[in-house]
Amino acid sequence: xxxxPSAAMKTRTPDAAAPALxxxxxxxxxxxxxxxxxxxxxxxxxxxxRIAAGETLGLVGESGSGKTTLGxxxxxLVPVVAGAxxxxxxxxxxxxxxxxxxxxxxxxxxxxxxxxxxDPRMTVGQIVAEPLVIHRIGSRAQRRQxxxxxxxxVGLHGSLMSRYPHQLSGGQRQRMGIARAVIIDxxxxxxxxxxxxxxxxxxxxxLNLLADLQQERQLAYLFIAHNLAVVRQISRSVAVMYxxxxxxxxxxxxxxxxxxxxxxxxxxxxxxxxxTARRPRVVLPGEPPxxxxxxxxxxxxxxxxxxxxxxxxxxxxxxxxxxxxxxHRVACHRADEQLVWPTTFV
Amino acid sequence: MxxxxxxxxxxxxxxxxxxxxxxxxxxxxALCLIAFISASVATLPFSSRWYNVQALGRAVRHRPAAAxxxxxxxxxxxxxxxxxxxxxxxxxxMTRLAHGASSxxxxxxxxxxxLFRLLxxxxxxxxxxxxxxxxxxxxxxxxxxxxxxxxxxxxxAMMRIxxxxxxxxxxxxxxxxxxxxxxxxxxxxxxxxxxxxxxVLFAAIGGMSWLxxxxxxxxxxxxxxxxxxxxxxxxxxxxxWHILRRHILPNLVGPIAVYATLxxxxxxxxxxxxxxxGIGIQQPTPSxxxxxxxxxxxxxxxVGYWWLIVYPCAALALTLLALNFLGDRLRDALDPRSVA
Numbered sequence: 291x292x293x294x295p296s297a298a299m300k301t302r303t304p305d306a307a308a309p310a311l312x313x314x315x316x317x318x319x320x321x322x323x324x325x326x327x328x329x330x331x332x333x334x335x336x337x338x339x340r341i342a343a344g345e346t347l348g349l350v351g352e353s354g355s356g357k358t359t360l361g362x363x364x365x366x367l368v369p370v371v372a373g374a375x376x377x378x379x380x381x382x383x384x385x386x387x388x389x390x391x392x393x394x395x396x397x398x399x400x401x402x403x404x405x406x407x408x409d410p411r412m413t414v415g416q417i418v419a420e421p422l423v424i425h426r427i428g429s430r431a432q433r434r435q436x437x438x439x440x441x442x443x444v445g446l447h448g449s450l451m452s453r454y455p456h457q458l459s460g461g462q463r464q465r466m467g468i469a470r471a472v473i474i475d476x477x478x479x480x481x482x483x484x485x486x487x488x489x490x491x492x493x494x495x496x497l498n499l500l501a502d503l504q505q506e507r508q509l510a511y512l513f514i515a516h517n518l519a520v521v522r523q524i525s526r527s528v529a530v531m532y533x534x535x536x537x538x539x540x541x542x543x544x545x546x547x548x549x550x551x552x553x554x555x556x557x558x559x560x561x562x563x564x565x566t567a568r569r570p571r572v573v574l575p576g577e578p579p580x581x582x583x584x585x586x587x588x589x590x591x592x593x594x595x596x597x598x599x600x601x602x603x604x605x606x607x608x609x610x611x612x613x614x615x616x617x618h619r620v621a622c623h624r625a626d627e628q629l630v631w632p633t634t635f636v
Numbered sequence: 637m638x639x640x641x642x643x644x645x646x647x648x649x650x651x652x653x654x655x656x657x658x659x660x661x662x663x664x665x666a667l668c669l670i671a672f673i674s675a676s677v678a679t680l681p682f683s684s685r686w687y688n689v690q691a692l693g694r695a696v697r698h699r700p701a702a703a704x705x706x707x708x709x710x711x712x713x714x715x716x717x718x719x720x721x722x723x724x725x726x727x728x729x730m731t732r733l734a735h736g737a738s739s740x741x742x743x744x745x746x747x748x749x750x751l752f753r754l755l756x757x758x759x760x761x762x763x764x765x766x767x768x769x770x771x772x773x774x775x776x777x778x779x780x781x782x783x784x785x786x787x788x789x790x791x792x793a794m795m796r797i798x799x800x801x802x803x804x805x806x807x808x809x810x811x812x813x814x815x816x817x818x819x820x821x822x823x824x825x826x827x828x829x830x831x832x833x834x835x836v837l838f839a840a841i842g843g844m845s846w847l848x849x850x851x852x853x854x855x856x857x858x859x860x861x862x863x864x865x866x867x868x869x870x871x872x873x874x875x876x877w878h879i880l881r882r883h884i885l886p887n888l889v890g891p892i893a894v895y896a897t898l899x900x901x902x903x904x905x906x907x908x909x910x911x912x913x914g915i916g917i918q919q920p921t922p923s924x925x926x927x928x929x930x931x932x933x934x935x936x937x938x939v940g941y942w943w944l945i946v947y948p949c950a951a952l953a954l955t956l957l958a959l960n961f962l963g964d965r966l967r968d969a970l971d972p973r974s975v976a
Contacts (some may be wrong), residue, residue, distance in 0.1 A: 394873030407864035
């Protein structure tokens, strides 16, 4: 199956003029379920995105919406079925493994799970230095110095270098994960829910650290989260994913001010706002459908109170909407209307 | 951020107290093994004389009627033992309280010193165990790691071979291997039948011991491959060789070492079992199982020659316990999480 590639290609983020550092077009990722019935699950369903140097694209969605898979796919950590990924003008999908490994020093990833992503047998110093070892950068002493400086920079005491990851707290581990990602001076980092496993007080520290590093080093982030408040703090533009597709994308302020997709509206209503104790609550009915058996038409229609006949038949395309900013694009048949969710007071 | 050093310090100081008794067990196990092994090696030149059947045969032939009481003096003379290590000529078979170190554990039905049979027998058993562990580590690890890393059809084919070998009855396999290997090995070792026999047994037990190891290692490789740190290394640009050397192999060392220490007692037990059945080590070569089998034959309701069965079994039990304790401790030592 093919989506209209021209529609996908024209996706714009606010800095449309800036050359894209990372650009994906019509990306498809499928997983084959093992077993007798080899069923295919489409985790990423024709997604396009572009991120300019030094910019952050926030990617939000429920668990199972394919956002993590998309983050891994643009780094070619999971096999891509179809589509193009261009990093700094180089087409990644056609790159031989050796060249890809060389290129990996420019694009890194910070993992969500600060427990499993570190080898329990390696010390903090060895873990952070590993990318340097892989790319044969510097002598042993130089590497050590560089690791010590960077640990200091991300807020870890140098004496932690000889510790093991299990001796660190969650926040410290995440700082270590960030240090490992930035040690080889990458230009693009996928932050895969870097703060969702942390205490709220630590979340802010880590977000500030990421923002500071971005400024210092002109890093581009693909920032994956399921929390719109977190994304708002760090991103310049936001893409909302539902069942493997981007349903709405816009500059961060545009999205918060004038979201059009019913799913985005529901997500925004779910963000906790401290000033109101009693507030209208949007109840999103049902659960996200299984990507193994996606509903026909708009994937959101079974949960959407505004669904019409056309929503059950046709997949809506990501399109710009009259009256919204040029970079704001919505995949909804009723995007031209101001939809308001029915609310209940709690 | 400031919380972490506190918690890790706390983790470091707490487990000091309950450690002591375990250390005694571990050191006791190590000492027990070292004592057994060094005694076996040290007495090897003496004991080789004491269970030398040709010498015994000559001693028996020395008395034309092959009297029930074997002439120990003649045996000693025939085997060339020095006066210092020879018990008094009056030492009769099945006696316990004779004279000198050779009588500490009593004598068997042929008047041979049980001590001097037990110690080399111990060495034979231990060698069986170690060789089985070595085969398991080398063959099993390679097999399992290749299957786990290759995946797909290679993995499928390799593991079905293991399943197939698993399905074959063990004792039957050993007999078949013995029959198949005895002839060529005897030729290879220039007619040294006894050596060939031991090597066949090693091969038979080792040939079965690697199967479980291959499964363990494959499972470990599969779970390690899916670990976050392997993906992190891949994301950093690591090639398959780097991942294997830096992440997979170091994390395999623990399970392999622990499983290897379990293979040793297992193989010793299997050897004992096979020897007990009479298809393992043949007389006069001693092994713990062989000695226990002999002991069982000698025990009857009228006269309890208990030492013939108690001492070999005690040596076996002590060794197995010691190896298990050491393996347990080894696992802890190899786990960085236990380093506070």
